[in-house]
Amino acid sequence: MAWMKGKKWVLISVLSFFLSFIGLLGLSSPVSAFSFGVSRSFGWSNSSDQYIGSTYGSNIDIYYNPTDGTRRYYFVQGISGTTNRSIYLAGGTQPSAGTVTSIRLVPNQDIPANSLIALDIRMYGRYSLISGFSTSGFTSLISQQCEDNLVHTYHDSSSLDYTFDRNSDLTCHLLVYTSSAISNTQYLTFSGQLIEVDPTQSFGLSLNAGSYINMITESGAGGSSGLTQADKDFLAQQFASIVISGTSDSADIIDKLDEVIQSNQDNIDAINNPEWRDDERQELDDAQDDASDTAYDESAAAQSTATNLLAVVGQFVTTLTNAQPTNCNINGNLIPHLPLGNLNLCQNSPPSAITALGSLILIAFVVSMAYHVVKRMLALIGSFQR
Amino acid sequence: MGDVVKIIAKTALIAVIMAGIVAIFATVQVPTLDFTIYIQALGIALAVLYHYVPIAQTIMPIVFVILALDLAIITFRIGMVAVKWIMKVNE
Numbered sequence: 001m002a003w004m005k006g007k008k009w010v011l012i013s014v015l016s017f018f019l020s021f022i023g024l025l026g027l028s029s030p031v032s033a034f035s036f037g038v039s040r041s042f043g044w045s046n047s048s049d050q051y052i053g054s055t056y057g058s059n060i061d062i063y064y065n066p067t068d069g070t071r072r073y074y075f076v077q078g079i080s081g082t083t084n085r086s087i088y089l090a091g092g093t094q095p096s097a098g099t100v101t102s103i104r105l106v107p108n109q110d111i112p113a114n115s116l117i118a119l120d121i122r123m124y125g126r127y128s129l130i131s132g133f134s135t136s137g138f139t140s141l142i143s144q145q146c147e148d149n150l151v152h153t154y155h156d157s158s159s160l161d162y163t164f165d166r167n168s169d170l171t172c173h174l175l176v177y178t179s180s181a182i183s184n185t186q187y188l189t190f191s192g193q194l195i196e197v198d199p200t201q202s203f204g205l206s207l208n209a210g211s212y213i214n215m216i217t218e219s220g221a222g223g224s225s226g227l228t229q230a231d232k233d234f235l236a237q238q239f240a241s242i243v244i245s246g247t248s249d250s251a252d253i254i255d256k257l258d259e260v261i262q263s264n265q266d267n268i269d270a271i272n273n274p275e276w277r278d279d280e281r282q283e284l285d286d287a288q289d290d291a292s293d294t295a296y297d298e299s300a301a302a303q304s305t306a307t308n309l310l311a312v313v314g315q316f317v318t319t320l321t322n323a324q325p326t327n328c329n330i331n332g333n334l335i336p337h338l339p340l341g342n343l344n345l346c347q348n349s350p351p352s353a354i355t356a357l358g359s360l361i362l363i364a365f366v367v368s369m370a371y372h373v374v375k376r377m378l379a380l381i382g383s384f385q386r
Numbered sequence: 387m388g389d390v391v392k393i394i395a396k397t398a399l400i401a402v403i404m405a406g407i408v409a410i411f412a413t414v415q416v417p418t419l420d421f422t423i424y425i426q427a428l429g430i431a432l433a434v435l436y437h438y439v440p441i442a443q444t445i446m447p448i449v450f451v452i453l454a455l456d457l458a459i460i461t462f463r464i465g466m467v468a469v470k471w472i473m474k475v476n477e
Contacts (some may be wrong), residue, residue, distance in 0.1 A: 032434075055461060107393065141452060152430045184466070287431050304412050304413060304414060304416070305412075305414050305416055306411040306412050308416060312421050312422075316428070350408075354439075355439055355440065358435075358438050358439035358442075359439050359441045359442075362439055362441065362442055362445050363441075363445070365449075366445055366448055366449055366452070369449065369452045369453075369456075370452055371456050372456070373452050373456050374458065376456065376459050377459060378457075380459060380463060381464065382418065
C-alpha cells in the first residue's frame with residue numbers, strides 16, 4: 001500500500017465528493033405529500049406450492065385441451081407432477097364442468113407494502129366469465145378493465161353486471177393495491193365466481209409479468225394505513241382512462257399512472273391519510289419549509305451526536321448482516337434495475353475470471369492490511385522494550 | 387511531593403478534557419441525519435461484491451477485525467503518549 005502514501009487525501013477527497021453527490025441527490029428530491037418510487041416489473045414464481053427456489057418465470061400459461069391426453073387438467077385442486085404452476089384454479093372438479101373460484105399467484109420477488117400492482121390475465125378458448133375478480137384482506141382490487149368494457153371496481157366490491165360467454169380472447173387488466181408487503185412465499189389471491197369452464201372444450205389462461213410501483217409516503221401521510229375510498233376512485237378512473245387509451249402493457253400502465261399522479265399532485269387530495277385534512281397538510285408543508293430553511297433548527301428530531309453515531313453504526317452492522325448475494329430484493333432495490341446492465345444476481349453466475357481476479361485482489365488487500373497491522377504492533381512492543 | 391502533585395494535576399486535566407468530550411457528544415443536539423441512501427448503496431455494493439467474489443463473505447469479517455485491531459493499536463498509542471506526558475515531571 002506504499003503507492004497510497006501521498007495520495008491519501010486525493011482518495012479521501014474523491015470519496016467525499018462521491019458521497020456528497022449521492023447525498024445531494026437524496027436531498028434534492030422534491031418534498032411532497034407523497035412520492036412514488038420507480039416502477040418495477042416482476043414475474044411469477046414457478047413453484048408448486050410456495051416459493052421453493054431458483055425457478056422463476058415472467059409469464060405463466062395454463063392450458064387445457066381435452067383431445068391432448070398428455071396435458072393435465074390444470075384448474076383442479078391438488079396440482080401435482082411436472083405441470084406444477086404457482087397459479088391455482090381451485091374449485092373446479094375435473095373432468096366435469098367446474099367454476100374457477102380462486103386464482104392464487106405467487107410473485108417471484110417481494111412486493112413492498114403500500115404498492116400499486118398492475119397485471120393482466122388473458123383467457124382464451126371456451127369459457128364463461130361469471131363475475132369480476134375480487135380480492136380481500138390486505139389487498140384491494142381498485143379497478144379491472146376487461147377489453148373495452150369499462151368496469152369500475154372500487155375497493156373490494158366487484159361484480160360484473162354482465163356475463164361473458166365467448167369463444168375468443170379476453171384480457172382483463174387489474175389494478176390492485178396492497179397495504180402489506182407480499183413476499184415471494186405469499187399468495188396474491190383473486191376470488192369469486194370467476195370463470196366457468198367446459199371440460200369438453202379447450203381453455204387457456206395466460207398471465208404476463210406484472211408491474212408494481214411502491215408508494216412511499218412521508219411519515220404521517222399514509223404509511224401502511226391504506227388508501228381512502230377517494231384515493232381508490234381517483235386511481236380507478238385514471239387506470240380506466242389509461243387502459244381505454246390503448247395501453248395494455250402493465251409496466252406502461254404503471255408508468256403512465258405514476259405520471260398522471262405526479263403531474264396532479266398539487267390538485268389531488270386523493271392519495272393521503274384519512275386524517276390528512278387540507279389545513280393539516282398546509283401546516284405540515286409550512287413546517288417542512290421552516291425546517292429546510294433552518295438547517296440546524298432545534299427540531300424534535302434532533303438527537304445527540306453520540307446517538308446519531310450509534311444509529312449509523314447500527315445501520316451499518318445491519319447492512320452487513322443483511323447483504324445477501326442471492327437475494328433479488330436488497331433494501332428495496334432490485335439488482336436487475338441497477339445501472340449494471342441486465343445483471344440479475346438471482347439467476348446469473350458470475351464469470352469465473354472475475355471471481356478469481358477479485359478473490360486474488362481481496363486476498364492481497366487483506367494480507368497487506370494484516371502486514372501493516374502486525375508491523376504497527378511490533379513497533380508498539382518495541383517501544384516498550386526501549 | 388511536587389512530582390506527585392504534578393502527576394495528579396495532569397491526570398485531572400486529561401480527565402476533565404475527556405469528560406468534556408463525552409459531555410459534548412452526549413448533549414449537543416444535531417438534527418437526525420438520514421443515511422439511508424448511503425446504507426442502501428453500501429448494501430448493494432456488498433451484495434454485488436459477494437456475488438462476484440464469494441470468498442468476500444469469509445474475508446470481509448477478517449478485514450473488519452483487522453481494522454478494529456488497527457484502531458485499537460492507534461488508541462492505545464495515543465493513550466501511551468498521554469501517560470508518558472503525565473509521568474514526565476522533570477521538565
